[in-house]
Amino acid sequence: MKAISEVYDVCVVGGGFAGFGAALKSAKLGMETLLVEMCSTWGGVSYSSIHQYICGLYPYSEKYPEKTLNDGISRELEEGMKRRGCAQIQKVGNVYVLGFEPEALQSYFKEQVQFQKNLKVVFNAKVVKIHSRNQVIEELSIDHLQNIHTIKCHTVIDASGKGEVLSLSGASYDVAPDTKRQLAAYAIKIKGVQKTLRLNQLKVFYYLAKAVKSGVLDNHLRFGSWISSNKSDEGVLRISVIPSDTKYCLEEIQSQAQLIHSLLEKKIEEFKNSEIVCFAPSVSEREGIRMIGLYVLSEEDVLSARKFDDGVVKGAWPIEFWHQNQGPRYRYLPRGQYYEIPMRCLVSKDFSNLFSAGRCISVSSRALASTRVTGTCLALGEASAKIAFYYLNR
């Protein structure tokens, strides 16, 4: 690989939904853009947690959605995925989502970035240090395959999900205490599951609750979820993990997942003879560091469908809070309405050239339970690139 040594207009940290949206828009606006991703693939949490649905893409309505809530890259993604024939608008509970095949998403992301001449994407590259002066970020040190490169950039977009640039730079951020943060999760893919009308999320939920009651499983494990694939005999089982500052022991969590699978195999007819075909590479956090920007979006802003003069992204996903003792709790906006996320939620209050996108924007812990879904993160990424553009051309 060519050395990462040039000067960039924009450095996007993270290649999840937010980072993809940010880097693509930034390159399309003609800015010299570098995207660094510490893993070897696109998708971030959506990849590591084996997602099947893009949430937050559509309005909250009774009616089948005619178009996406946000335009731009959100609409292009929907079209691109539909063109591949493996994406379908589905109603799940009260909301519409875009069901998709993970491989198709990877290929869509690759296709979109490959002809962007202003964009350089580097995988297996982790931002490890931020150099700043007078409240301006000037350089980033990147560990790429154990070589440290220091690059200069005019603006930085933190799309790392966990707010890596915020914490490395000393920018202000908020994080809920361990006991108040939303449950994290670990996913496994299971194959050979019989598809019957009786097998649904509730059946798995019910069985896990029973196993907890009889003392076979720890309390938090009752909040697992099962999502069947539309096409095959596969599905994804997610088990809950209590968030903690100490490092997760992945092996322990994997053996809990195996235990739960073996219990389901014994007790639920449809799981008989099924097998685990894939373990997620890591535990996925729903909540982490959130930037303190020029405005902090609140739960009330979300639920009252508040609009702002500097609104840049629309959101309509309910507040889906994964409570440690009560499991998922939903609070919906009035039907047919949406809230706006103001530009100020993406702008650091400390560094003039630092913006955030996706999961680590400036919102309260409760508001995050709505803004964190992938459809909204994608639109936030796109908006952050526009902000960087205004900043550089002001």
Ligand SMILES: Cc1cc2nc3c(=O)[nH]c(=O)nc-3n(C[C@H](O)[C@H](O)[C@H](O)COP(=O)(O)OP(=O)(O)OC[C@H]3O[C@@H](n4cnc5c(N)ncnc54)[C@H](O)[C@@H]3O)c2cc1C
């Ligand atoms: C268990 C679970 C289930 C969920 N289910 C759904 C669902 O079904 N549908 C939905 O729409 N949403 C779902 N969500 C929410 C959604 O997946 C995430 O909130 C969203 O993907 C966040 O996107 P992001 O781009 O902000 O961050 P991420 O997806 O976290 O991406 C950040 C990227 O930055 C990289 N990175 C981090 N630090 C560095 C660094 N120092 N240097 C370089 N790269 C770095 C990471 O490797 C990662 O790839 C779920 C979340 C969880 C935890």
